[in-house]
Amino acid sequence: MEFDYLLTVLLSSLSSASILLIAAMGLAVVFGLMGVINLAHSEFLMIGAYTALTLTKLGVPYLLSIPLAVAFTMLMGAIVEVLIIRRLYGRLFDTMLATWGLSMFFMQLVVVLFGTSTASVATIPSFSINIGEYSLDGYRLLMIAIAALMFLFVYTLMTKTVYGMKARASIQQPQMAQAIGIDSNKVNTLTFAIGCGMAGFAGAILLPLVPATPTMGLAFAVKSFLAVVVAGPVALTGTVLTTLGLGGGASITASFLSSVIGEVFFFLITALLLWLYPFGVSVKWRRKL
Amino acid sequence: MTLSEKIYQSAGITLPAISTLFALIVAYYIDPYLAFVSTSWVIFGLLGMSLDIVWGRGGLLSLGQTAFYGMGGYFGSIVAINFSATTGNSIIWALPAGAIFGALLAVILGYIIFYARMGALQSTILTYTFTLLLWSVAQPFKLKVGEASIVGDSGLSNIPGIIIGFGEEAESLAPNQALMAVIIIASILYFVTRRLMSSHFGRIIDCIRIDHEKAELLGYDVRKYQLLNFTYAGAIAGLAGTLYALWSNFLSPSIFSIQEAFLPPIYVLVGGLGTLAGPFVGALTIGILSFVLGGTAGGQTTLILGATLILLVLFLKNGILGSLDLLWKRFLPDPNAAARNTNPVKIDGDTLKEILKEAEQQAGPAKSLSTNDLFKKFGGVIPVNKVNRSFIPGKPYSLIGANGAGKSSFLKTCVGMYKPESGSVHLSDLDITHSAVFERVKNGMGVKNQKPQIFGDVSVLDNLWVAAYSRTKQNQQALAVSHKILNMLGLEEQSNVAASALSHGQQQWLDIGMVLCLAPRVIFLDEPAAGMTKEETRELSSLIRILALHTTVVIVEHDMDFVRTLEGDVTVLHQGKVFAEGDIQSLRKDERVLDVYLGRRKHV
Numbered sequence: 104m105e106f107d108y109l110l111t112v113l114l115s116s117l118s119s120a121s122i123l124l125i126a127a128m129g130l131a132v133v134f135g136l137m138g139v140i141n142l143a144h145s146e147f148l149m150i151g152a153y154t155a156l157t158l159t160k161l162g163v164p165y166l167l168s169i170p171l172a173v174a175f176t177m178l179m180g181a182i183v184e185v186l187i188i189r190r191l192y193g194r195l196f197d198t199m200l201a202t203w204g205l206s207m208f209f210m211q212l213v214v215v216l217f218g219t220s221t222a223s224v225a226t227i228p229s230f231s232i233n234i235g236e237y238s239l240d241g242y243r244l245l246m247i248a249i250a251a252l253m254f255l256f257v258y259t260l261m262t263k264t265v266y267g268m269k270a271r272a273s274i275q276q277p278q279m280a281q282a283i284g285i286d287s288n289k290v291n292t293l294t295f296a297i298g299c300g301m302a303g304f305a306g307a308i309l310l311p312l313v314p315a316t317p318t319m320g321l322a323f324a325v326k327s328f329l330a331v332v333v334a335g336p337v338a339l340t341g342t343v344l345t346t347l348g349l350g351g352g353a354s355i356t357a358s359f360l361s362s363v364i365g366e367v368f369f370f371l372i373t374a375l376l377l378w379l380y381p382f383g384v385s386v387k388w389r390r391k392l
Numbered sequence: 393m394t395l396s397e398k399i400y401q402s403a404g405i406t407l408p409a410i411s412t413l414f415a416l417i418v419a420y421y422i423d424p425y426l427a428f429v430s431t432s433w434v435i436f437g438l439l440g441m442s443l444d445i446v447w448g449r450g451g452l453l454s455l456g457q458t459a460f461y462g463m464g465g466y467f468g469s470i471v472a473i474n475f476s477a478t479t480g481n482s483i484i485w486a487l488p489a490g491a492i493f494g495a496l497l498a499v500i501l502g503y504i505i506f507y508a509r510m511g512a513l514q515s516t517i518l519t520y521t522f523t524l525l526l527w528s529v530a531q532p533f534k535l536k537v538g539e540a541s542i543v544g545d546s547g548l549s550n551i552p553g554i555i556i557g558f559g560e561e562a563e564s565l566a567p568n569q570a571l572m573a574v575i576i577i578a579s580i581l582y583f584v585t586r587r588l589m590s591s592h593f594g595r596i597i598d599c600i601r602i603d604h605e606k607a608e609l610l611g612y613d614v615r616k617y618q619l620l621n622f623t624y625a626g627a628i629a630g631l632a633g634t635l636y637a638l639w640s641n642f643l644s645p646s647i648f649s650i651q652e653a654f655l656p657p658i659y660v661l662v663g664g665l666g667t668l669a670g671p672f673v674g675a676l677t678i679g680i681l682s683f684v685l686g687g688t689a690g691g692q693t694t695l696i697l698g699a700t701l702i703l704l705v706l707f708l709k710n711g712i713l714g715s716l717d718l719l720w721k722r723f724l725p726d727p728n729a730a731a732r733n734t735n736p737v738k739i740d741g742d743t744l745k746e747i748l749k750e751a752e753q754q755a756g757p758a759k760s761l762s763t764n765d766l767f768k769k770f771g772g773v774i775p776v777n778k779v780n781r782s783f784i785p786g787k788p789y790s791l792i793g794a795n796g797a798g799k800s801s802f803l804k805t806c807v808g809m810y811k812p813e814s815g816s817v818h819l820s821d822l823d824i825t826h827s828a829v830f831e832r833v834k835n836g837m838g839v840k841n842q843k844p845q846i847f848g849d850v851s852v853l854d855n856l857w858v859a860a861y862s863r864t865k866q867n868q869q870a871l872a873v874s875h876k877i878l879n880m881l882g883l884e885e886q887s888n889v890a891a892s893a894l895s896h897g898q899q900q901w902l903d904i905g906m907v908l909c910l911a912p913r914v915i916f917l918d919e920p921a922a923g924m925t926k927e928e929t930r931e932l933s934s935l936i937r938i939l940a941l942h943t944t945v946v947i948v949e950h951d952m953d954f955v956r957t958l959e960g961d962v963t964v965l966h967q968g969k970v971f972a973e974g975d976i977q978s979l980r981k982d983e984r985v986l987d988v989y990l991g992r993r994k995h996v
Contacts, residue, residue, distance in 0.1 A: 140513070190706055195513060196453050197705045200661065204701030211695040321650065325524055334516045335414055361533055370525040374504065377518050381510040389771075 104244040107235030112358045114234075118243045120350035121250035122309060127327030127342055128253060129301030135338025136261070136270050136294050136329050137392055139188060140195065145320025146209035147299040151176045151306025152315040153213060172307035173300045180299025184292045192291075198256075206320075213317040220316075244310055249308060254343060257301070261339070261392050270294050271392070278298070326350065329373050335383015339392040345384065349373065397724055403587055408669050412579040419571040428567040432678035434574045435636045438581060440671025442629035448666030449589055449659075450621045451601035452512070454499060455653045456519030457629045459526050462647035464494035464630020465637040466542065469551040472638065473540040480562035482555040486533075486634045494630015495623050502622035506615040523653045530645035533825060547636075547644030554638045559665055574635060578672070585961060586668055592861065597621050599847045599858050606845040607828070609807075611833035612908065641935065646784075651694075657813070658697065661704050664711030681768040729892035735882040737901050737928060739935045742878055748942040751911030755863070757914040758785035758943045759820040759836050761806065763766040766815035768805045776799035777968035779814065788940040788960035791948045794989060800842065801949040803916050805945075807839045808832050833862075838912025842919050846897035846906070848892030855891050859909035865966050870909075877905045896923045904935075914944040921954045926943030933957040952976075965991070 129143045141147075151172040158168035183205065191198045230241040256359055261267035273278040273287035273294075280287050305323075306315075313319055330349055334341025357365025378382060399406070413551055415434075419427060443457045465977040468490030501522055508661050533543045542548045553564025554573055565573055567771045588594055600607040608614045637643050646652065657680075662677050663670025681700075682693045704711075710718060752758075752898050762782035768775060775798035783789050791799045808818055808829040811847045816825040824832050833839070847855050856874035865869045878887055881901050886894065891902060900923060907915060917936070921929045930950075939945050949955050955962060964972040964979065968989045972979060979985050 141621070179854070187702060187706065197514070198710075199453075199516075200654075200657055201705040202703050204698045207651075207698030209693050209698075211698065287764060325520075325650070329517060329521060344533070365527060366528040367525065370521050370528075373521050374518060377510060377514050378504055380509045381508050381514055383511075384512065 104386045111234050112239075112248075112355060113238040113338075114244060115239060116354035116358065117347075118239075118246050119354040122312065122348045123323065123326055123330065123350035124343060124346040125211075125246060125308065126302070127330050127346055128250075128257060128339070129298040129305065130327050130337040131138035131331045131334065131342035132261070132287075132301065133298035134259060134260065136194065136274050137188075137291055137298075137334070138274060139295070140194075140199050140328070141188075141295075141298065141330075142184070142199055142200070142242070142324070143206040143209060144202075144298070144302050145324030146206045147176050147180065147320075147321060148306040149213065149315065149317065149320040150179060150209065151303030152310050152319060153217060153306075154303065154314070155307035155310050156315045169304065169307040173305045176303025176306075179297040181230055181292050181294040183299070184295040188295055189288065189291070191228060192343040206324075210317050210320075217317070228259055234318045240312075242301055246309075246312075249302060253301070254339070258339060260297075266290070266293070270301045277283035300372045324370060329369075333376050333383060335380065335382075335385040337385035337388045337392065341383065341385035341388070349354070393419065394724075396720075398719060398870065399722060401461075403720075404590075404669065405583075406584055408579065410444070412575060412865075415575050416572055419575060422568070424567040429573040429683060430679065431567070431574050432636065432675075434571070434578050434672070435632055435639060436655065436659060436679065437566055437672030437675035437877065438578050438632040438635070439629055440663065440675050441582065441585065441668060442625040442632065443656040444660050444666065444668055444671050445585060445589070445625040445628065446622055446661075447660060448668070448670075449594065449601060450618055450625075451604075452505070452519075452618070452622070453516045453657065454519045454625075455516060455657075455745065456498075456522045457625070457656045458652045459519075459523040459648060460494040460626040460629035460641070461499055461636070461654075462526065462530075462632070463497055463634035464490035465633030465643050465647065466548060467493035468544075468634030469548055469637040470537050470540040470629070472552050472634075473550060474538040474557065476552050478546050478561045479738075479875065479894045480555065480557060482552045482564075482638060483573075484636060487599045487631050489876065490491050490634030490637075491627040491631040491953045494860075495627035496625020497630075498623045499619065502619045506622070507617045507844040509615070520653065523648055524650070527648035527650075528655075529646060530648055533645075535644075539955070540560065545645060547642060548637075548933055549800070551637050551643065554642060554876070555634075566987050570639065574639070580669065581631070582672070585624075585628070590796070593617070593620070594865065595854065596861075599850060601938055602847045602849060603845060605809075606847070608857075609833060609841075609845070610859050610906065613828075613829050613830050632770070640840065654701075658701055658704075661701070661711055664713035664715070667711070667713045670711050670713040677712065694958060709986050723896050727890045730885050731893040731895075735885075737882050737898075737931050739882060739938075740852055740929045741934065741938055743876070744938050745881070745942075747876055747908070752942060754956045755836060755913060757913070760818075761820075761837075761944055762818045763802075763806065763915045764816045766802070766817060767804060767810055768801060769810045774968045776805050776812070779965075779968070779970055781963065781970065783944045783946050785942065785944045786940065788936050788945040788947060788958045790955045790958060790960055790962045791946065791965055792950070792952070792955060792962060792969070792989070793965035797965040800918055801968075802965065803839075803946070803948055807916060824993070833910065836913030837911045837916070838907040838914070839916045840903050840907045840918060840920060842922065844896070844903040846891040846894075846899050846902050849890055851879060851888050852891050852894070852902060853887040856905055858911050859906035863910050873909055874912075877908055881905050881954045897925065899926055900924060901928075904932075912943060914946070915939060916946050918948045919950060921951050929954055930957075933968045 112290060126148060131142060133139050154172040154175045155168040158171055158216050185203055188198060191201060197312055231238045232244060261270065262377040269285050269290050271347050273285055273290045277287050286317040331342050334345045351374060353365040353369035367372050380386060400794035402871050407577045418897060439457060440459050443454060446452050446454045468486040472482045472486035475485045505518055532544050533542060534544055540548060555564055556564050556573060561874060596612060596617055601618055604614050641942055658678060659671045659674035663674030685693050685696060760782060763779050766776055766779045779802060793799050801810065805812050808827060816823055819837065822835060853874060856877055857870055860870035860873040878884055895903060900920065919966065921932055932953060936945055961978050962973065962979055963970055964985050971988060972982055
């Protein structure tokens with residue numbers, strides 16, 4: 104029985120960490136490949152959730168609404184990149200402030216359009232898995248696999264494809280990239296759109312677990328944002344490590360003690376890691392992304 | 393000097409003074425409700441100013457100001473609730489308590505940030521984390537201290553108002569009087585802060601913001617100054633938070649929320665970063681905007697604030713005061729005009745010797761520098777491979793070698809910019825292998841890096857002054873030293889020009905001048921002749937030869953003709969090791985040196 108309990112805690116913590124990873128991955132891509140901290144990332148997540156919600160209400164099957172939500176958030180991301188982000192390249196903190204303004208704007212816009220109430224998707228059949236006398240939500244557990252697949256997909260996209268190489272070239276040596284004929288503006292727009300699309304995907308796929316509200320992104324925003332910054336220059340792989348460590352750790356702490364102590368744990372470990380690695384944990388890694 | 397110039401010079405004092413008077417008059421007459429609301433705008437301005445000190449002057453975007461503000465508010469209120477009954481007065485208890493508590497928290501957080509030498513992004517994130525941590529802890533937090541009880545989400549209530557009088561009959565000020573009191577407090581704090589920021593401390597803080605590496609190379613313990621600045625700002629924020637608590641009679645955890653944390657940056661950006669008075673303008677503008685919109689647009693202030701922030705960052709980077717400043721400057725004569733008619737540098741041997749003798753009296757005799765098996769590697773590359781060298785005063789030492797031979801890396805390892813894996817560095821008998829850069833400089837090391845490192849926005853004279861002040865710690869003496877060096881460099885007419893307006897060659901000279909102001913006992917110069925004309929190179933050569941008579945001089949150089957004129961000792965570095973040494977004539981005959989330097993096959 105003791106073993107069952109530990110396994111349950113472990114699995115549920117792993118799925119919490121995976122959920123955080125799903126939410127944070129787009130942020131990591133944009134930070135790692137463009138050096139941009141997008142504080143409106145969580146609002147793209149929220150937009151993805153609302154898109155999927157609205158579509159399912161209109162009768163679109165839930166599984167089909169996910170790619171549509173991705174497409175919509177990618178489009179929004181591309182527009183935001185052209186209108187705002189592009190003008191602020193190299194100005195890290197200005198970009199942060201501008202995207203924060205954007206996040207307030209989106210949040211309030213959604214309040215105006217949809218109100219503050221919560222609506223959930225009823226079309227997803229819920230199922231659960233039993234471990235001894237404990238039961239776990241199956242959809243939550245599924246997120247572990249989704250996170251792993253998402254990571255593999257993005258990692259392959261960014262390291263094995265021509266686009267991925269162009270994207271990494273554009274951020275590492277923008278002038279050189281342009282000199283060999285890469286239109287780095289276009290590549291950056293696409294990268295940012297992909298990052299936002301990943302947020303949209305997260306919002307849509309998490310909809311059965313996290314109901315759509317205008318402020319739903321906030322809970323993810325802070326933690327994913329911290330995880331990415333603590334991860335440092337090797338953003339994607341680093342973020343996997345930090346979300347698993349920080350998110351999983353906080354979740355385990357929360358199961359044994361209380362949720363507030365879990366939060367405190369998350370923040371204190373973040374502070375400790377920043378003290379030990381003032382430029383992020385992956386500063387000395389020799390990996391690509 | 394024209395009238396406009398005179399007014400411009402004192403604008404930071406006269407305009408705020410006039411505004412304060414005007415605000416006091418308005419505060420006396422306006423509608424009490426408006427007075428009540430606008431009191432908060434002044435308090436927000438004060439909060440904004442605390443960020444401007446850290447961000448505009450110190451260069452760190454802190455999202456933790458609301459944390460100091462909130463914690464200062466809570467602590468000040470607890471003190472006020474418990475003690476104000478004894479005197480009747482609330483502010484003499486609450487304000488100092490809030491300020492001290494804000495400062496205390498800032499010391500702790502600032503120590504972690506600055507003494508870990510955290511990256512800029514990481515620092516900002518840590519301050520943000522701190523605020524959010526308080527947000528999550530404050531919500532379930534319950535505590536009873538004497539009369540005061542904090543009840544989590546429901547916050548802390550029964551906070552006394554702003555009470556200035558003493559005794560039993562003392563009562564909270566009416567809205568108009570409270571506004572006037574807050575305006576007076578804010579304006580006192582503004583003038584104190586302005587005074588501080590134009591003092592020696594403020595000038596050093598400005599230099600650290602512009603180039604903290606150079607500031608450290610001048611011997612300043614950058615961390616200490618940044619921490620002091622951060623702490624001072626924390627105190628201001630704590631005090632502002634207390635004023636806020638007394639004004640609203642209530643505090644809740646929402647003071648630590650994300651929305652709240654970003655308000656100070658908005659005030660600062662709207663008003664103008666680094667202007668100190670700007671945040672007040674910003675808070676007032678945003679306050680009026682929300683007040684007016686609150687009536688007409690319902691709750692859409694957030695929407696408009698968000699859009700405003702985006703537009704501000706994109707189009708009005710300098711804020712209201714910053715833009716006005718730029719506009720005004722257009723109508724003033726160009727302060728950098730003098731940069732266009734400069735005299736050639738002329739090193740006067742006698743003056744230089746005089747300066748050096750004086751330096752010797754003040755800083756002691758020249759020191760030697762020696763390395764013992766000094767070893768540094770980056771991954772698989774070993775730029776410094778067990779180098780044993782010692783340098784003594786008398787004649788200049790040149791380090792030569794092909795690109796990548798490890799010259800600059802050796803220099804940076806000696807200076808402390810790189811930490812060696814093994815081996816040691818001694819300054820005379822003192823082991824400095826593990827000393828911080830500024831400690832080495834304090835012990836008599838002077839360094840000029842390859843690129844000219846000058847404080848671009850600061851005047852030429854102040855550049856020299858900052859260097860001299862680091863050594864003398866005494867204003868008059870520092871001024872005397874910097875004037876002497878200024879004259880020697882032939883830059884008297886340019887003393888008030890911004891250093892960035894100088895030509896590349898002059899910037900090199902200014903940088904060398906800054907190093908001389910330190911009166912170093914050991915001098916490192918990395919490619920000092922780069923970008924200089926033939927005449928300037930000749931002057932430089934004579935400067936170095938005179939310098940070497942009084943101090944130890946080590947030069948990294950590519951220009952062989954220049955090295956020949958120095959008539960000193962030459963060390964050839966190759967693949968991180970000492971390859972050969974001797975005078976230039978004997979090295980020129982050495983086939984092996986010719987091989988490695990010219991890239992012939994045999995020894996490469």
